[in-house]
Amino acid sequence: MKRPVFKNLQLLRLHWRRGTLTYLLALLIIGVLALLSHYLVQSIVNQQEASARVVNLAGRQRMLSQRITLFAGQLLAEKRNQSITLYPGEYLDAIATMKKVHQGLMHGSLSLEIPAPESAAIHKIFTSPPINLDQRLQAFFQLADSIVDESLPLTARQQAYQALSTMARYDILNALDALVLQFQKDSEAAIAKLQQYNRLSLMGMLITLLLEALFIFRPLLLSLYRREKQYLLLLRKMDAEIAHRVSFQTFNDPLTGLPNRISMLEKIQTCITLAQQNGSSLVVISVGLDRFKDINNSLGHDKGDELLIGIGERLQGLVQQYHGFLGRITGDEFAIVLDQRKENLELVQLMRQLLQSIAEPFEGESFCIHVTASLGLACYADDGANARSLLMHANQAMRIAKDEGGSCFRFFQPIMTSKMTRRIKLDQELRLAMSDCAQLMLFYQPKVDLRDGRIAGVEALLRWHHPQQGMISPAEFIPIAEDSGLIVELGxxxxxxxxxxMSWWQQQGFTVDVAINISAKQLLRRNISERVLSLTQQLEVDPRHVQLEITENNLMDNMSRILPQLQALQQYGFTLAIDDFGTGHSSLSRLRDLPVKVLKIDRSFVINALRDQKDEQLVEAIIGIGHTLNRTVIAEGIETPEQMALLQQLGCEEGQGFLFAKPMSAEQLEALLHKGRIDLSSKEEMA
Structure with missing residues (x-):
């Protein structure tokens, strides 16, 4: 019979040693398994965190490609409008950042805290067809760099921009989506592997160490579960955030946060459906800020954006009082929709409130802006049966209000559509007429010295003989050319x-001073003075016989930018004149400092001078100012002997109008140039 172990000290020591060694071995196994599990779990968790950062970086690549495309469009727009500003460093920074992120995604990066990808599928996305993300991005970077390459012509840079925009919109986004999807698949596979390992590890510990293993691994499993849950929550949050951002950018204006054009069309169409069901009506108001481009050019786009945000807030507060909604359509244009049709008197009051609200001074940081707006109104169902026609007709009415001087409102009328259609048609046909020598021609109207009848010079007047419509008035096609930018080529x-x-007349022995109208947009080009001088040198024309005329409003609105060009033209010997003088807002100090030699009194003052004493006093004042400043004064629009007699009495030097001669072709003018003068006494006898 064996003795109990606890009574045998030697056996007790042996049992204790064996038990201790077994327990220590169990603890060692538990420790090794715990360390191994921790290492594997931590590595997979790190891999998930790196995958999350990769997904974020891929999303950043998408935004960078869109931002680069946006900057490229702005740079080319500035280049095309010839208003070159300081090159923005953000564009190059965005390209460099996108390259850095791409290299990090492809090869790994310590600074971005992402490892080099080990998945063969991811390597294939970067380097192999059909995706080949690395090749696409290198082509994208090459296009982005070529857009700012000054050695390339503008057309090549525009073509590069089109390719850049297409690649950013389709190729890169699709490739990045494929990359993100593959990372997500690898991440899900890693998670699945981790979950499988956890189950095997748990089973092994339960079998080998039973309850002890549970006390060791339970906190680890709970921690792993929490991390996995947090990671899944993070992915869901990221997906929700991206979906929300995409939805917001699709249906909202990113600057003001207001509904954009797409959203407004949907809202208007919904209101139309409700109006059809309820038998009610709908009002759409188009709001366009007057001369907003001048604010951007003078104060900068940042101040312009602040103004747009402030105007949006003002309009939003007012529109909510009428239970309507507001959206930003594009640029400086907003749209207001009222789901109930008001009486005309209420609508007029609302339009006036809108005009007054916009006209209040807008004070920003270190600046104060006064801005006005033009409004157009269209009603359902009188002015349109769907959302697009209502918005278009309201916009047309707003355009008419702008053409009439701005700071007013107009209700839509069907004739406005025909006017807009005609403007668009004439714009296209005028471009074609530029290449048809039979359509565009120059007529010449003599300028007469009112003291002795001598022909002091002629004014070159552009005429358009349309093949179907005949002669089209310059008062109609010149504003169209101004708005479309064609006035530069036309000028x-x-x-x-x-x-x-002039060169031909010089060869025939005639020395004639010719006045030529020149637009402000021509003068805003940097090389206009050199261009005009080069033309006179090529055609052997003396600049002293060339008079360049610019209207008073255009001159004063762009004084700071075109004054250097005017000074250069004066130095080259050209004579400068202010056309339509009296209709603008010249100050005596500005007039004194301008390098002009001639003031041309607007024909409206001449026509009304005999009927309105105020107009006569204005004409007398203009002549007095001109003489005081040692300027030659020319009166336009003289049609009667009485007008000529009045101007002679007031001391006006030269005159121009139908009384002396109508605009005529160069061949018809030559006969008059042979005479050299017009008999003023015969004109006086006509009275």
Whole structure:
């Protein structure tokens, strides 16, 4: 019979040693398994965190590609409008950042805290067809760099921008989506592997160490579960945030946060459906800020954006009082929708409130802006049966209000559509007429010395003989050319034809001073003075016989930018004149400092001078100012002997109008140039 172990000290020591060694071995196994599990779990968790950062970086690549495309469009727009500003460093920074992120995603990066990808599928996305993300991005970077390459012509840079925009919109986004999807698949596979390992590890510990293993691994499993749950929550949060951001950018204006054009069209269509069901009506108001481009050019786009945000807040507060909603359509244009049709008197009051609200001074940081707006109104169902037609007709009415001087409102009328259609058609046909020598021509109207009848010079006047409509008034097609930007090419065409005619007259023995109208947009080009001088040198025309006329409003609105060009033209010998003088807002100090030699009194004052004493006093004052400043004064629009007699009495030097001669072709003018003068006594006898 064996003795109990606890009574045998030697056996007790042996049992204690064996038990201790077994327990220590169990603890060692538990420790090794715990360390191994911790290492594997931590590595997989780190991999998930790196994958999350990769997904974030891929999303950043998407935003960077869109931002680069946006900057490229702005740079080319500035280049095309010839208003070159300081090159923004953000564009190059965005390209450099995108390259850095791309290299990090492809090869790993310590600074970005992402390892090099080990998945063959991810390597294939970067380097192999059909995706080949690395090749696409290198092509994208090459296009982005070529857009700011000054050695390339503008057309090549515009083509590069089109390719850049297409690649950013389709190729890169699709490739990045494929990359993110593959990372997510690898992440899900890692999570699945981790979950499988956890189950096997738990089973092994339960079998080998039973309850002891549970006390060791339970906190670890709970921690792992929490991390996995947090990671899944993070992924869901990221997906929700991206979906919300995409939805917001799709239906909202990113600057003001207001509904954009797409959203407004949907809202208007919904209101139309409700109006059809309820038998009610709908009002759409288009709001356009007047001369907003001048604010951007003078104060900068940042101040312009602040103004747009402030105007949006003002309009939003007012619109909510009428239970309507507001959206930003594009640029400086907003739209207001009222789901109930008001009486005309209420609508007029609302329009006036809108005008007054916008006209209040807008004070920002270190600046104060006064801005006005033009409003157009269209009603459902009188002015349109769907959202697009209502918004378009309201916008057309707003455009008419702008054309009439701004700071007013107009209700839509069907004739406005025909006017807009005609403007668009004439714009296209005027571009075609530029290449058709039979349509555009120059007529010439003599300027007469009112003291002795001598022909002091002629004014070159552009005429358009349309093949179907006949002669189209310059008062109609010149504003169209101004709005479309075609006035620069058209003005250059006039300069070339007028100088060619002067050269021909010089060969025939005639020395004629020719006045040529020049637009402010031509003067805003940096090289206009050199261009005009080069033309006169090529055609052997003396600049002293060339008079360049610019209207008073255009001159004063762009004084700071075109004054250097005017000074250069004066130094080259050209004579400068202010056309339509009296209709603008010149100050005597500005007039004194301008390098102009001639003031042309607007024809409206001349026509009304005999009927309105105030207009007569204005004409007398203009002549007095001109003489005081040692300027030559020319009166336009003289049609009667009585007007001529009044101007002679007031001391006006030269006159121009139908009384002396109508605009005529160069061939018809030559006969008059042979005489050299017009008999003023015969004109006086006509009275």
């Amino acid at each position: 250059d065409w006039v300069l070339v034809r007028a100088f060619e005619q």
